[in-house]
Amino acid sequence: MKMQTPSALPSGLTRPLQGILQGALPETLPGVFPRYAGFWRRTAASVIDTVVYGVIMGLVLGPTMMSSGLLSTEGLIRTALILLFTVIMWLRFLGTPGKLLLECQVVDADTLEPMSPKQAMLRYVGYIASTLPLFLGFLWVARDARKQGFHDKIANTVVVFQSEIEMDDESSKSLEQLMAELR
Numbered sequence: 001m002k003m004q005t006p007s008a009l010p011s012g013l014t015r016p017l018q019g020i021l022q023g024a025l026p027e028t029l030p031g032v033f034p035r036y037a038g039f040w041r042r043t044a045a046s047v048i049d050t051v052v053y054g055v056i057m058g059l060v061l062g063p064t065m066m067s068s069g070l071l072s073t074e075g076l077i078r079t080a081l082i083l084l085f086t087v088i089m090w091l092r093f094l095g096t097p098g099k100l101l102l103e104c105q106v107v108d109a110d111t112l113e114p115m116s117p118k119q120a121m122l123r124y125v126g127y128i129a130s131t132l133p134l135f136l137g138f139l140w141v142a143r144d145a146r147k148q149g150f151h152d153k154i155a156n157t158v159v160v161f162q163s164e165i166e167m168d169d170e171s172s173k174s175l176e177q178l179m180a181e182l183r
Helices: 015-021 039-066 073-093 097-101 117-131 136-142 150-155 175-182
Strands: 104-108 157-161
Touching: 039 073, 039 097, 039 104, 039 136, 073 117, 097 104, 117 136, 117 150, 136 150, 150 157
Parallel strands: none
Antiparallel strands: 104 157
């Protein structure tokens, strides 16, 4: 992956801060500085997700299945449903309910476009890598320049504020333009 150095760094930056910023921009997005969602916002999103998932799974699966062990048949079904729901939310809406409520999106780190299904699966499996060393992979978000946890680095994704992603405004396009894009 080729990286591009920002053409003009703000004056007065200390040497270490310049080093962090240099090489932080993908070549495909020269001059774009997205605003990354930080540790506390992402933590709040995870808390919201835990509550939402707990309510949904409790309603869908019932209290008996929710209290089963992780390695039981019921526990594996619950885990598979959460994985499926999470990956679908990432691919369809660019975030889980918590991230969407806090106006964040999970996107490809190089292009700031929606992540691929492969990236979504890698990101989910990457949660294991983020959890195993005493949650260091999640804590890493607090100190990383692009606010990436281990799971983000594995899948090459970033979490950014929604307002930072330019949406394609199709309201001003003609029918011919829209049809041409479909072909």
